[in-house]
Amino acid sequence: MSTNPSSPDAESARLIEQSLESVREALGGLRYGHVGLTVHEGRVVQIDVTEKRRFKSG
Known part of the structure; x- marks a missing residue:
C-alpha cells in the first residue's frame, strides 16, 4: 500500500516535521x-x- 503525498496523514506528518524543525532552530x-x-x-x-x-558585574 503506497502513501499518497497529498493524503491527510502525509500532510499531518509534514506539518509535524516543520514544527519540529522550527523548535530545533529556536x-x-x-x-x-x-x-x-x-x-x-x-x-x-x-x-x-x-x-x-x-551580565557579569565588575
Whole structure:
C-alpha cells in the first residue's frame, strides 16, 4: 500500500516535521531562557522564545 503525498496523514506528518524543525532552530542559539509552544487543534501555531542575557558585574 503506497502513501499518497497529498493524503491527510502525509500532510499531518509534514506539518509535524516543520514544527519540529522550527523548535530545533529556536533551541539552537539559546543559552538561557525558554521556548513556549502554542497549540491549536493539535497543531503548533506559535513559538515564543524568551532569552535571558546575563551580565557579569565588575
